[in-house]
Amino acid sequence: MIDIRSETLSDYTAIAEVNRLAFGQENEAKLVEKIRNSDRYISELSLVAEVENIVVGHILFSYIDLVGEETLQVLGLAPLAVHPQFQRQGIGSALIKAGLEIAEAKKEAIVIVLGHPHFYTRFGFQPSVVYEIESPFPVPEEFFMVKPLQKYQKQYKGKVVYAAAFDEV
Numbered sequence: 145m146i147d148i149r150s151e152t153l154s155d156y157t158a159i160a161e162v163n164r165l166a167f168g169q170e171n172e173a174k175l176v177e178k179i180r181n182s183d184r185y186i187s188e189l190s191l192v193a194e195v196e197n198i199v200v201g202h203i204l205f206s207y208i209d210l211v212g213e214e215t216l217q218v219l220g221l222a223p224l225a226v227h228p229q230f231q232r233q234g235i236g237s238a239l240i241k242a243g244l245e246i247a248e249a250k251k252e253a254i255v256i257v258l259g260h261p262h263f264y265t266r267f268g269f270q271p272s273v274v275y276e277i278e279s280p281f282p283v284p285e286e287f288f289m290v291k292p293l294q295k296y297q298k299q300y301k302g303k304v305v306y307a308a309a310f311d312e313v
């Protein structure tokens with residue numbers, strides 16, 4: 145059984161460890177800490193997945209800017225990490241779905257992710273170019289994706305600008 149809930153202070157160490165193990169480096173664990181200490185952090189959208197009361201997965205959505213005619217705040221999904229021994233059991237998918245539900249409930253308009261299209265398209269993510277949204281990264285366009293939510297409107301277009309916390313990732 146997987147239990148998904150928002151993070152609390154006592155999860156911080158376990159979240160860092162899951163990110164370290166999943167990515168095999170420190171960068172993502174540090175990113176989580178930096179976002180947590182910034183005005184881009186949304187506590188209810190830092191979610192942990194627990195199996196038998198042990199944190200085995202984590203997902204973070206935080207605010208990033210979409211700069212077009214005006215600058216709009218949108219959600220960026222990063223990072224997503226599942227403990228290597230618990231991968232391919234549906235935990236990552238469950239975290240994404242839970243996060244998207246909360247984002248809908250918060251009346252957010254879109255979610256942006258840089259990741260593998262094979263994985264993210266199943267949740268309704270499409271290449272950002274479809275929505276005239278430009279990536280700040282020099283990556284093939286199918287890797288930079290957006291998921292429009294119910295509140296999506298056509299003015300959500302332009303170039304994505306990540307918060308300074310992302311600079312070193």
Ligand SMILES: CC(C)(COP(=O)(O)OP(=O)(O)OC[C@H]1O[C@@H](n2cnc3c(N)ncnc32)[C@H](O)[C@@H]1OP(=O)(O)O)[C@@H](O)C(=O)NCCC(=O)NCCS
Nearest residue numbers: 166167224225226231232233234235236237258259262263
């Ligand atoms: C990517 C990740 C979050 C997926 O979580 P998960 O709980 O294993 O995923 P689920 O069981 O819900 O879904 C399975 C899908 O995840 C992807 N996946 C899982 N493990 C993977 C791996 N080691 N390599 C590549 N893709 C993987 C596959 O697309 C798989 O789909 P498939 O079975 O149809 O091939 C997890 O593997 C992970 O933490 N990886 C390391 C960190 C990382 O790359 N994070 C993604 C940042 S965008």
